[in-house]
Amino acid sequence: MLDQYIGVVFTFALGAVIVLGMVSASMIFGVRSKSRRAAKDEVFECGNPSSGPARGRFSVHFYLVAILFIIFDVEVVFMYPWAIVFRQLGVPGLVEMLTFVAILGFGLAYVWKRGALAWD
Amino acid sequence: MGLIEVGIAAAKAFAVLMLVLHMSAILLWVERKGSALIQDRIGANRANIFGVMPFNFGLLNTLIADPLKLITKEDVVPAGADKLLHFLAPFLAVFPVMVTFAAVPFGDQLVIGDYTINLQVADLDIGILYVLAMSSLAVYGVVLAGWASNSRWALLGGIRGAAQMISYEIAMGLALIGAVMTFGTLDMQAIARAQGHHFYGVIPAWGIIYQPLGFLIFLIAGIAESKRVPFDLPEGESELISGYFTEYSGMKQAAFMLSDFAESVVVAGLATTLFFGAWQVPFLFRDGFHFPGGVIVALPHLAVVAMQIASFTIKVFLLCVFQILVRWTLPRYRYDQVMDLGWKYLLPLALANMLVTGIVIVMLG
Amino acid sequence: MGMGAALFLVLAVLTVVSALGVVLHPNPVKSALALIVTLFLLAVVFVLLEAHMIAALQIIVYAGAIMVLFLFVIMLLNLQSEDPERGRRRFVLRGLAWAGGVLLAVELALLTRGAPVGRPGAAPEGYGTAQSVAQSLFTDFLLPFELTSILLLVAVVGAVVLAQKQRRPTIS
Numbered sequence: 003m004l005d006q007y008i009g010v011v012f013t014f015a016l017g018a019v020i021v022l023g024m025v026s027a028s029m030i031f032g033v034r035s036k037s038r039r040a041a042k043d044e045v046f047e048c049g050n051p052s053s054g055p056a057r058g059r060f061s062v063h064f065y066l067v068a069i070l071f072i073i074f075d076v077e078v079v080f081m082y083p084w085a086i087v088f089r090q091l092g093v094p095g096l097v098e099m100l101t102f103v104a105i106l107g108f109g110l111a112y113v114w115k116r117g118a119l120a121w122d
Numbered sequence: 123m124g125l126i127e128v129g130i131a132a133a134k135a136f137a138v139l140m141l142v143l144h145m146s147a148i149l150l151w152v153e154r155k156g157s158a159l160i161q162d163r164i165g166a167n168r169a170n171i172f173g174v175m176p177f178n179f180g181l182l183n184t185l186i187a188d189p190l191k192l193i194t195k196e197d198v199v200p201a202g203a204d205k206l207l208h209f210l211a212p213f214l215a216v217f218p219v220m221v222t223f224a225a226v227p228f229g230d231q232l233v234i235g236d237y238t239i240n241l242q243v244a245d246l247d248i249g250i251l252y253v254l255a256m257s258s259l260a261v262y263g264v265v266l267a268g269w270a271s272n273s274r275w276a277l278l279g280g281i282r283g284a285a286q287m288i289s290y291e292i293a294m295g296l297a298l299i300g301a302v303m304t305f306g307t308l309d310m311q312a313i314a315r316a317q318g319h320h321f322y323g324v325i326p327a328w329g330i331i332y333q334p335l336g337f338l339i340f341l342i343a344g345i346a347e348s349k350r351v352p353f354d355l356p357e358g359e360s361e362l363i364s365g366y367f368t369e370y371s372g373m374k375q376a377a378f379m380l381s382d383f384a385e386s387v388v389v390a391g392l393a394t395t396l397f398f399g400a401w402q403v404p405f406l407f408r409d410g411f412h413f414p415g416g417v418i419v420a421l422p423h424l425a426v427v428a429m430q431i432a433s434f435t436i437k438v439f440l441l442c443v444f445q446i447l448v449r450w451t452l453p454r455y456r457y458d459q460v461m462d463l464g465w466k467y468l469l470p471l472a473l474a475n476m477l478v479t480g481i482v483i484v485m486l487g
Numbered sequence: 488m489g490m491g492a493a494l495f496l497v498l499a500v501l502t503v504v505s506a507l508g509v510v511l512h513p514n515p516v517k518s519a520l521a522l523i524v525t526l527f528l529l530a531v532v533f534v535l536l537e538a539h540m541i542a543a544l545q546i547i548v549y550a551g552a553i554m555v556l557f558l559f560v561i562m563l564l565n566l567q568s569e570d571p572e573r574g575r576r577r578f579v580l581r582g583l584a585w586a587g588g589v590l591l592a593v594e595l596a597l598l599t600r601g602a603p604v605g606r607p608g609a610a611p612e613g614y615g616t617a618q619s620v621a622q623s624l625f626t627d628f629l630l631p632f633e634l635t636s637i638l639l640l641v642a643v644v645g646a647v648v649l650a651q652k653q654r655r656p657t658i659s
Contacts, residue, residue: 007246025213045273046369069646
């Protein structure tokens with residue numbers, strides 16, 4: 003089984019070399035001009051002078067999406083092993099998963115009802 | 123494990139990476155010419171070698187001229203940017219997508235002398251989970267590009283992109299459950315082989331026959347994951363300049379473009395493997411064609427293998443072209459529509475698809 | 488030393504180094520990145536232990552999902568790099584004290600109860616494959632599995648309640 007991972011190792015190594023070469027190509031071969039450096043290095047704000055650091059605080063909504071993502075991701079992850087042995091488990095297996103999905107479906111319904119999925 | 127096996131593994135890894143890379147580059151050309159066709163323009167037509175060739179090689183544009191131009195561009199890192207992360211972000215956007223193909227089989231097996239080569243870089247028992255794991259890491263390139271640039275547009279694009287990608291990852295994962303239940307395994311080569319028989323002797327038993335809804339949800343979620351129109355809000359040029367890669371130039375910017383195309387290729391590759399019979403050619407078996415009605419055309423082993431690889435490549439390519447067609451047909455969604463589609467439509471639909479699949483399988487015994 | 492042991496040693500060193508990076512790097516975003524690397528390397532350790540399924544889940548859930556939330560929180564609260572002067576020494580000392588304490592406890596346990604004797608047997612056939620993990624999850628560990636759904640439900644409700652706390656009707 004572990005033998006198979008030699009292919010993964012090669013893909014990772016070769017992929018890393020290719021992508022690193024690609025990403026750093028312009029840094030190595032690209033032209034470099036010294037003129038008007040200050041203006042060139044400014045961040046793009048549609049031609050207006052930059053108005054300072056851009057990193058600010060954001061809507062709480064994005065955290066909510068991230069938390070919901072984790073929760074449902076864990077749910078999906080539990081379903082994969084179930085899907086493999088589903089045929090051996092038969093009807094009891096289906097009932098087990100139905101219970102699991104029903105409880106989380108209740109959670110989804112709650113989130114929906116509270117308007118946490120609405121983007122305004 | 124001998125030296126030859128290691129060499130074979132390295133060769134397969136190289137071949138697959140090149141497949142993804144070149145498929146992406148060719149798709150870029152198909153996109154430019156295809157969009158021109160759709161919009162009644164001529165499109166890229168300026169690739170002629172020193173003006174002496176009798177006709178233009180449009181494809182040379184994207185394969186040689188564009189990279190050459192991009193490589194020689196100045197690499198601008200904006201003031202106030204985090205230099206290390208600014209460099210790392212394009213790497214993190216492309217790398218996970220490229221390595222995803224390691225688990226995707228592109229042919230059955232090739233027998234040369236004493237060696238039987240499985241035409242797949244790594245025959246992983248957890249194949250589909252490997253693919254999902256790697257593609258779940260692609261989100262960091264987007265987030266970090268947005269954060270490292272220290273630009274408002276980039277940050278907005280990065281956050282939007284991350285929220286969109288993780289939202290559709292759920293639908294994507296759920297859409298595949300139905301297919302996994304049907305085949306009862308995560309091993310992608312086993313799934314490919316399971317699609318080799320025919321219903322009533324004529325209809326190939328491809329995954330899409332069992333899971334049409336699953337395929338549809340997967341494709342929509344896949345297009346959203348690759349952040350392409352109609353889901354290109356993270357980089358919507360009319361709102362965010364270029365979104366999370368506003369502050370990138372040269373090959374770094376090209377890397378982000380490439381990652382979108384490479385993701386399209388990965389989505390097409392997964393869809394081909396799970397829903398369109400992977401490398402299977404209808405009626406083609408290991409010893410040749412077995413047509414309905416008892417007509418048998420025996421073929422040499424190498425011809426069969428070549429046809430399988432060609433079949434896989436063509437299917438992947440056609441699915442990519444379909445994604446490009448979608449891209450040039452639909453207008454962009456609003457952000458609330460994107461989130462609604464992911465959470466309120468695709469997620470419940472995928473759950474329902476899974477439960478119905480389960481009930482049908484139990485009823486059929 | 489076998490091939491497996493050598494690989495494990497290299498991985499262990501890399502994992503510990505990136506874990507130290509999490510603790511010691513002053514920039515919170517880079518700390519989080521180092522944590523992603525650590526979690527990824529742990530997945531590779533799982534692969535070496537032939538726990539393929541767990542390795543994949545480790546990446547999907549920890550490196551791919553939970554760390555997204557971490558990054559969101561760091562980026563969106565706009566946490567700055569910590570000031571190296573402020574109380575850094577105290578934390579390092581405290582951390583070293585804790586690490587020393589844990590090490591001492593492990594040593595004591597080994598001394599009083601004796602080191603585990605012999606080598607663990609070879610993994611049974613099919614160990615760590617998706618099939619075997621799924622089999623035991625849905626037969627032997629069915630109750631914990633079902634209880635997980637309740638845990639997740641509580642998490643959903645909690646997240647929504649906390650995030651929407653300020654959504655009172657505002658005076659306009």
